[in-house]
Structures are given as C-alpha cells and as structure tokens.
Amino acid sequence: GNSVTQMEGPVTLSEEAFLTINCTYTATGYPSLFWYVQYPGEGLQLLLKATKADDKGSNKGFEATYRKETTSFHLEKGSVQVSDSAVYFCALSDRGSGQNFVFGPGTRLSVLP
C-alpha cells in the first residue's frame, strides 16, 4: 500500500537558519504530493502541493520539488522565522488506488529567536 516517511523530529533551529525536512513516499499509482502544516491548537492547512514529476510547489518561502526518480518531496526554506514553528506533514493522494490522503507522521519544528 501507499506510505509516506518523514525525517524524525523535533527539529530546532535558530531564526534565519536554512530548513530541510525530508519526505519520501511509496505509491502504486501516480500520486499528487502535499505538505500540510499544523500550528498549535489548529487544524491542518495546506502549505504547498505538486501534482506531477518535476513540479515545484511553493508558498510563504517554502519550496518542495516532486522527484519521481528518488520518490521524494523534501520541504525547504531558506530563512525560517519564529512564526514557522509548527508540525509539518508530508502527504500523498493517489486516485489510482482509490485511497484518500495518506499522511506521514509529522515533523515538529521549533524556531528560536
């Protein structure tokens, strides 16, 4: 079945540091890939998405590129802010398998001033 693997957290960075959160996936079909973010006490919000190989999703300074050859969708940001502190979830949606969204376990990011 489909699955998503993320790097273990928590990740603690200083403000303005570079962020990478690794995500790899296993899918039987041709999935769309997503990053969702969950701020404390809130529901999940879509951060960015990519629907086919080599697509780059971007939003709020975050980027991720759909790499089919390495089955990866790593999240990056060049300069994090304290307000980026949250839990980040990598997810896939594979219409071919009829599944709904499959989420990774999440990576907690803490950014210190």
Place this chain on the structure above:
Amino acid sequence: DAGVTQSPTHLIKTRGQHVTLRCSPISGHKSVSWYQQVLGQGPQFIFQYYEKEERGRGNFPDRFSARQFPNYSSELNVNALLLGDSALYLCASSLAPGGQVGELFFGEGSRLTVL
C-alpha cells in the same frame, strides 16, 4: 466564507460509551472525509463520503461508522469506546472525491478523551 466546522470541540467519555461527532463542509463541497489523529502521529484515514455514498474506508473496526446527509454535512459515530479511541478527529471537505482537485480543507477537529 465559513470553513469546515466541527462539533463538539472537546468531549470526555468513558469506556463502552458511544459518541457522535458532527461536521459541516465548506459551502459547495460535496465530499467529506474523516481522519483520526492520535497525539504525536499523522492523521489516519477513516472514511470518505461523496454525494451521500461511502467512497472509501480505512482500516478501522466496525465500531466506527459514518453517514452524510442531503446538505452534505456528516456524522462520525463510534460505539463501545476504548481508551485507544482517544484522539483528535478531523473532518475535511473537498470539491470532489479522492483529492481530485488536489486539496483537502480541514476543520479544527473534535478532541475525544476516553477515560
């Protein structure tokens, strides 16, 4: 515009009891999905409904059931509650099933504690 709304936001039950959670999707969205998020883990897919029909079911026991109403709102029911059912239950809506439009819109969840 109103987002996905869920009720109640918090509730406490004891083992063996039954619970009903409610969800209203974004206006115009016909697909509703339910997810269980145990503390420290990612959301796990429970059900998806589209046009009042079940379109998908995750790996959850028969104690879990759901339905969708003509106005596209939805209920999740859990019978014979166990301690392990304690979690944040998230409802998500989308325009079409299977994430075809590419995005789920989540509510803030109903936090269930089973004692």
